[in-house]
Amino acid sequence: MLHHVGVYCASSNRIDARYVAVAEEMGRLLAERGLELVYGGGQVGLMGAVARAAHAHGGRVYGVIPEALKTREGVAYDVADELVVTGTMQERKRLIFTRADGFVVLPGGFGTLEELMEVLTLRQLGYHDKPIALVNTDDFFRPLLDLFEHLYRTGFARPEYRVLYHVAPDPAGALDHLAAYRPATRARGMPVRRPPR
Numbered sequence: 507m508l509h510h511v512g513v514y515c516a517s518s519n520r521i522d523a524r525y526v527a528v529a530e531e532m533g534r535l536l537a538e539r540g541l542e543l544v545y546g547g548g549q550v551g552l553m554g555a556v557a558r559a560a561h562a563h564g565g566r567v568y569g570v571i572p573e574a575l576k577t578r579e580g581v582a583y584d585v586a587d588e589l590v591v592t593g594t595m596q597e598r599k600r601l602i603f604t605r606a607d608g609f610v611v612l613p614g615g616f617g618t619l620e621e622l623m624e625v626l627t628l629r630q631l632g633y634h635d636k637p638i639a640l641v642n643t644d645d646f647f648r649p650l651l652d653l654f655e656h657l658y659r660t661g662f663a664r665p666e667y668r669v670l671y672h673v674a675p676d677p678a679g680a681l682d683h684l685a686a687y688r689p690a691t692r693a694r695g696m697p698v699r700r701p702p703r
């Protein structure tokens with residue numbers, strides 16, 4: 507059952523308002539569907555937008571932020587229902603990864619891509635079988651999806667790995683995918699291993 511949704515997204519404030527609107531829509535839908543937001547605990551960029559919107563609609567917010575980033579990311583989102591401060595980035599990622607029942611990726615920068623690639627590669631290797639959905643606002647992820655196709659064409663990744671991620675046009679589509687997901691749809695023959703410590 508889907509209860510906790512991990513959301514990876516931008517910390518940047520220098521982005522177009524349409525991305526902010528999509529992040530707010532994600533926060534609202536999480537609240538309306540009774541799903542907890544599990545995220546990086548920041549109050550900047552799309553991270554802050556999702557969290558504030560979830561709260562504004564009565565949702566629950568669980569944030570995890572490393573001590574060293576509390577200042578860098580414009581101070582943590584202190585009003586989260588639960589805010590865990592970790593010693594390291596690795597611990598932050600581990601807590602988000604283990605708490606979330608599935609992952610949604612909104613537009614973002616290097617940090618967002620790193621988090622996407624981590625959950626994707628862990629799933630490819632069978633360390634988990636949680637669903638991953640990309641919210642492809644205005645085809646934001648097209649260059650990345652084209653790169654993935656290049657990997658399939660050139661044999662660096664197996665085409666059947668396409669099932670490891672779902673590309674949704676909007677937040678509703680991403681959450682619908684997570685809610686409908688059953689582990690049987692994972693890549694054929696992929697064993698589920700325990701996540702690394």
Ligand code: AMP
Pocket residue numbers: 515516517518546548551553575579595599614615616617618619620621
């Ligand atoms: P960005 O997409 O670069 O704006 O970053 C989004 C979030 O990812 C921020 O909370 C960053 O702190 C986080 N982040 C940045 N680098 C990493 C990393 N190496 N591993 C995990 N998260 C990161």
